[in-house]
Amino acid sequence: MMRIKKALSIGALCFFNLHSAWAAEAPPIAAASDLKFALTEVAVQFKKDTGQDVRLSFGSSGIFKTQLENGAPYQLFLSADENYIFSLRDKGLTKDGGVLYAIGRIAFFIPHNSGVTADGELNGLRKMLADGRIKRFAIANPAHAPYGRAARAALEHAGLWRAIEPKLVLGENASQAMQFAGSGSAQGGIVPLSLSRTPEVARLGTFATIPAAWHSTEPLKQRMVLLRNAGTVAEEFYRYLQKPPARDILSRYGFARPGEAVK
Incomplete structure (x- = not known):
């Protein structure tokens, strides 16, 4: 009986230790x-x-x-x-x-070498599209990324979606879209404003916040x-x-x- 009690006590102690380790992880x-x-x-x-x-x-x-x-x-x-x-x-x-x-907020990003300063009304993007300077433009995939859906809504509001859709490169998520836009793989992008708030990202180009009303259907x-x-x-x-x-x-x-x- 003493051996059984001892075994149960040891087993209970081991379980407690395992549970504590799991809880602390x-x-x-x-x-x-x-x-x-x-x-x-x-x-x-x-x-x-x-x-x-x-x-x-x-x-x-x-x-x-x-x-x-x-x-x-x-x-x-x-x-x-x-x-x-x-x-x-x-x-x-x-x-x-x-x-x-x-x-969350979305922002228009343009690299420094584009010759255009980012603006919240996307006038710079409109000009670059008209000049044929946009070959690839980055947003997150609207199929599963909320920031992608907000970007699409803003582009539709500006009347630019149909012109830019064939040129889109879609990031698996908003962070990847920022990587595409900042690395030179694209000539710009619509990305989370929050990703522009570090020196490493901010020095890649200029950002401008897009009005929330432009993507009110995708808040x-x-x-x-x-x-x-x-x-x-x-x-x-x-x-x-x-x-x-x-x-x-x-x-x-x-x-x-x-x-x-x-x-």
């Missing part, structure tokens, strides 16, 4: 690619303030949604389109409907949600993202706060 976080710079900085500040780590993966919100529907083990999802969150909630995969954490309401399997660190990071230190970092990268008027 940095949780995997899925985040829209427009958050690449801003959220990385938030995670650094989170570790300074709490001593906790998170593992960030950046990509297309639509692709992350599909992965989560197929059992991907992310514990927190920060989407660039709140409708993806609602869809996951309706399938019973999340703890609730989540919260808005930011409103970039960015929502986050905890998945059913979320642990304590993911929950803590979720709460941290709603506090002033995180919100201030997001604002500095061009994101509007929920409820803030966006022009």
Whole structure:
């Protein structure tokens, strides 16, 4: 009997240690690619303030949604389109409907060697199209990237979609679209404003914010949600993202706060 009790005690201790190790492991976080710079900085500040780590993966919100529907083990999802969150909630995969954490903005980017300065009304792009100087133009893929859909809506508003559609090079996500536009693979692009807020990217060309009204049919309401399997660190990071230190970092990268008027 004593041997049995001892074995049970050892087994319980091993289980407790394994559970504690799992709970302490940095949780995997899925985040829209427009958050690449801003959220990385938030995670650094989170570790300074709490001593906790998170593992960030950046990509297309639509692709992350599909992965989560197929059992991907992310514990927190920060989407660039709140409708993806609602869809996951309706399938019973999340703890609730989540919260808005930011409103995204799109920007027109033109490389320095183009001879044109970026403008929010896309007049420079119109001129380059008329002159035949646009051979390739980068946006994220509208099929699964919210920033791609917003870019398409803005181009349609400007009356340029039909002329530019044959010249489009589509990034798998918004970050890849920025890579295409900034590397010289394209003569410009419509990309997240947030990706222009680092010196490394800003020195590649000029950016101008496109009016939010130009893509009002595709508003970039960015929502986050905890998945059913979320642990304590993911929950803590979720709460941290709603506090002033995180919100201030997001604002500095061009994101509007929920409820803030966006022009």
